[in-house]
Amino acid sequence: MMEVTYLGVIIKAILILAIISAIAGFGTYIERKVLAFMQRRLGPMNVGPYGLLQIAADGIKLFTKEDFIPQNANKLIFMVAPIITAATAFIALSAVPVFPDFTIFGIFVPSIAADVNIGILFVLGMMAAGLYGPLLAGMSQANKWGLIGAARTAAQFISYEVVTGLSLLAPIMMVGSLSLIDFNHYNETHPWMVFMQPLAFVLFLIAGFAETNRTPFDLLENEAEIIAGYATEYSGMRWGMFFIGEYANMITVAVLASIIFLGGYTDLWFIPGWLAIILKIAFMFFLMLWVRASWPHVRPDQFMWLAWKVLMPLAVINVVITGIVIMV
Amino acid sequence: MITFAFYLFAVLITGLFLVTVMSKNVLYAMTSLAAGMVLISGLFFILGADFLGVVQLIVYVGAVMAVYAFAMMFFDLSRDVEERHDKPWLIFLLGGGIALTLVVMFAAPIMGEAVHALYPPVAGATNPQAVGLVLFTKYLLPFEVASVMLLVAMIAGIILAGKKMEISLSAMDEDILPDTKENA
Amino acid sequence: MSLEQFKNRNVGTQNYRMLDLDPTPVTGWDKFKQVVRRSLSLELLVGLKVTLREMIKALFFGKMHTTKYPFEKLPIGPRYRAIHEMKRLLESGHYRCIGCGLCEKICPADAIRMDTHYGENQRKEVSEYTINFGRCIFCGYCAEVCPELAIVHGGRYETASEQRASFSLFEDMLTPIDQLKNQKEFPGYGSVSVQADKNIKKTPLAY
Ligand code: SF4
Numbered sequence: 001m002m003e004v005t006y007l008g009v010i011i012k013a014i015l016i017l018a019i020i021s022a023i024a025g026f027g028t029y030i031e032r033k034v035l036a037f038m039q040r041r042l043g044p045m046n047v048g049p050y051g052l053l054q055i056a057a058d059g060i061k062l063f064t065k066e067d068f069i070p071q072n073a074n075k076l077i078f079m080v081a082p083i084i085t086a087a088t089a090f091i092a093l094s095a096v097p098v099f100p101d102f103t104i105f106g107i108f109v110p111s112i113a114a115d116v117n118i119g120i121l122f123v124l125g126m127m128a129a130g131l132y133g134p135l136l137a138g139m140s141q142a143n144k145w146g147l148i149g150a151a152r153t154a155a156q157f158i159s160y161e162v163v164t165g166l167s168l169l170a171p172i173m174m175v176g177s178l179s180l181i182d183f184n185h186y187n188e189t190h191p192w193m194v195f196m197q198p199l200a201f202v203l204f205l206i207a208g209f210a211e212t213n214r215t216p217f218d219l220l221e222n223e224a225e226i227i228a229g230y231a232t233e234y235s236g237m238r239w240g241m242f243f244i245g246e247y248a249n250m251i252t253v254a255v256l257a258s259i260i261f262l263g264g265y266t267d268l269w270f271i272p273g274w275l276a277i278i279l280k281i282a283f284m285f286f287l288m289l290w291v292r293a294s295w296p297h298v299r300p301d302q303f304m305w306l307a308w309k310v311l312m313p314l315a316v317i318n319v320v321i322t323g324i325v326i327m328v
Numbered sequence: 329m330i331t332f333a334f335y336l337f338a339v340l341i342t343g344l345f346l347v348t349v350m351s352k353n354v355l356y357a358m359t360s361l362a363a364g365m366v367l368i369s370g371l372f373f374i375l376g377a378d379f380l381g382v383v384q385l386i387v388y389v390g391a392v393m394a395v396y397a398f399a400m401m402f403f404d405l406s407r408d409v410e411e412r413h414d415k416p417w418l419i420f421l422l423g424g425g426i427a428l429t430l431v432v433m434f435a436a437p438i439m440g441e442a443v444h445a446l447y448p449p450v451a452g453a454t455n456p457q458a459v460g461l462v463l464f465t466k467y468l469l470p471f472e473v474a475s476v477m478l479l480v481a482m483i484a485g486i487i488l489a490g491k492k493m494e495i496s497l498s499a500m501d502e503d504i505l506p507d508t509k510e511n512a
Numbered sequence: 513m514s515l516e517q518f519k520n521r522n523v524g525t526q527n528y529r530m531l532d533l534d535p536t537p538v539t540g541w542d543k544f545k546q547v548v549r550r551s552l553s554l555e556l557l558v559g560l561k562v563t564l565r566e567m568i569k570a571l572f573f574g575k576m577h578t579t580k581y582p583f584e585k586l587p588i589g590p591r592y593r594a595i596h597e598m599k600r601l602l603e604s605g606h607y608r609c610i611g612c613g614l615c616e617k618i619c620p621a622d623a624i625r626m627d628t629h630y631g632e633n634q635r636k637e638v639s640e641y642t643i644n645f646g647r648c649i650f651c652g653y654c655a656e657v658c659p660e661l662a663i664v665h666g667g668r669y670e671t672a673s674e675q676r677a678s679f680s681l682f683e684d685m686l687t688p689i690d691q692l693k694n695q696k697e698f699p700g701y702g703s704v705s706v707q708a709d710k711n712i713k714k715t716p717l718a719y
């Protein structure tokens with residue numbers, strides 16, 4: 001193992017920041033394209049070849065749009081809220097190992113920017129803290145739709161957080177570590193976690209969809225019911241920050257799922273590790289879009305019912321069974 | 329470096345909690361509370377107790393979120409809260425007294441020389457393992473008692489909240505509604 | 513028709529098919545059974561399958577539905593009722609409008625404005641004729657009332673322009689003289705009747 005230098009960590013951090021914000025922007029393009037294809041449309045086509053520069057056009061639009069603050073809003077908190085979402089999303093990513101270790105110009109770049117040995121908990125905690133963005137945004141904007149969005153944020157958060165934690169507990173018990181790197185190494189010697197813990201995988205996916213506020217559970221900003229929920233009064237770059245945060249979170253969940261359940265960045269047959277993880281992340285991302293194109297929303301009460309009465313008992317049973325199997 | 333970080337965190341945390349107490353605006357009070365709780369986890373990180381830090385983060389993020397839910401129900405967020413001060417000196421006395429007691433309680437052992445770790449860190453154990461070792465040996469009984477208490481509280485909460493749970497007002501026809509109101 | 517019949521009249525023939533839905537579960541146990549059945553029979557995956565199938569069809573089998581609008585246009589009906597056209601007489605090429613003013617009178621949106629004068633040969637001529645397309649509701653009354661079939665609706669539906677007056681002047685709507693041979697008439701309500709030639713009689717000189 002080579003020595004981890006400050007320079008290496010900084011390179012990694014810059015890499016993550018650059019790649020992820022680029023991907024987050026690119027994700028909006030992919031999302032539109034995939035949704036369009038699934039409805040047999042073309043999606044963005046006119047800006048640049050195949051509409052690729054649509055991202056740039058959107059960026060320019062978001063940057064130059066008026067940054068509007070409603071009259072009765074709590075200005076400070078209204079302005080801070082989107083930053084919370086975006087910042088926590090990136091901080092969470094700092095503890096996620098994306099690529100294998102590699103050396104560039106003789107500088108050792110570790111696979112992870114901040115190797116806290118409790119990686120999973122840190123990522124989950126940070127993503128949970130990210131929920132303060134929508135909550136504060138909704139509460140500060142003096143708008144009833146925003147307030148409903150904030151109320152739903154609180155309710156949804158409390159419901160799915162339990163499931164996320166419990167669903168990950170069984171894999172954690174099997175690996176015996178909270179470090180994501182250990183998870184990856186575990187996958188090198190064992191079959192993929194998804195085959196040993198299929199239930200935990202499904203539960204984690206469901207909770208992940210709720211965590212990233214994706215379609216079956218996008219109660220916070222459900223256009224059909226509450227205009228745009230917590231983002232009703234936002235415009236311009238502040239609105240954009242919410243969405244960069246959302247896409248960064250989607251990537252985080254995709255990375256977590258691929259590392260914990262799908263074998264991480266270990267080499268797969270002839271596919272090198274870095275390509276394997278990119279393919280896995282891409283598939284998880286695609287799955288989120290796919291689900292969005294296929295399934296309707298659930299109502300908030302259905303979501304609570306699902307989280308508390310179905311998923312949580314299942315997760316607990318899964319944990320207990322895993323415990324018994326490990327003991328025996 | 330670490331000293332600097334400690335004082336930075338200490339000042340920030342104290343400042344944020346002061347805002348929590350002093351501010352008349354619910355939103356400011358709650359937000360500074362949440363931010364303070366998050367920063368406290370920074371202190372744990374400085375001490376090398378990563379696990380406790382993250383637990384602090386997760387637990388208090390969720391807990392304060394619940395407080396937000398209550399604030400949303402009880403207060404008009406766009407307005408300042410008018411407080412009633414009947415006997416300011418009494419509040420001052422009680423609050424100050426409790427604070428002083430707490431400070432003395434926690435500072436006394438540090439002042440004295442008799443501080444030594446009863447459970448020195450187990451060599452080679454990582455953070456969560458160390459916590460687990462202590463939790464399930466020395467502190468097993470308090471741990472179990474606490475969990476039973478939480479269970480009791482949970483069941484009590486469900487019973488209190490779930491009295492009329494099988495009747496869903498929103499799913500009812502309007503002409504049946506007055507009936508149930510009379511029964512209630 | 514009595515009110516009963518009026519309410520129950522069958523508008524067109526629709527082939528409604530009732531979905532065979534499961535009965536709505538009432539008790540908690542029924543609900544639970546329904547959830548288990550639906551989750552285990554993987555109904556959700558059927559939804560995923562449908563969208564994926566559509567995507568594959570669209571991408572690889574040329575089933576894309578998009579019309580790239582400004583570059584491609586869908587065909588419209590020949591009697592589409594968009595921006596008006598003023599027709600010419602086929603023989604002489606003179607515009608058909610006789611300046612009777614009926615269209616101006618009937619227009620419910622008060623969109624037509626016209627002015628006439630007597631020409632050299634004592635024939636009424638149109639000196640000014642505009643339709644304000646900011647007001648026109650495309651009701652078609654003007655075309656219907658016109659005794660000369662001079663004003664009809666055309667197929668020009670792209671009505672965005674920089675100037676409100678851009679295409680509302682008489683000359684803009686008038687069939688260009690070199691396009692006269694392409695000028696179309698359509699049969700049907702409001703057009704010249706099929707036996708028009710047969711119905712022509714000599715004006716009795718006794719008047
Ligand atoms: S279509 Fe109707 S509204 Fe338009 S000019 Fe003719 S009569 Fe007026």
Ligand code: SF4
Nearest residue numbers: 609610612613615658
């Ligand atoms: S009704 Fe026909 S003939 Fe009469 S003024 Fe209008 S366009 Fe001309």
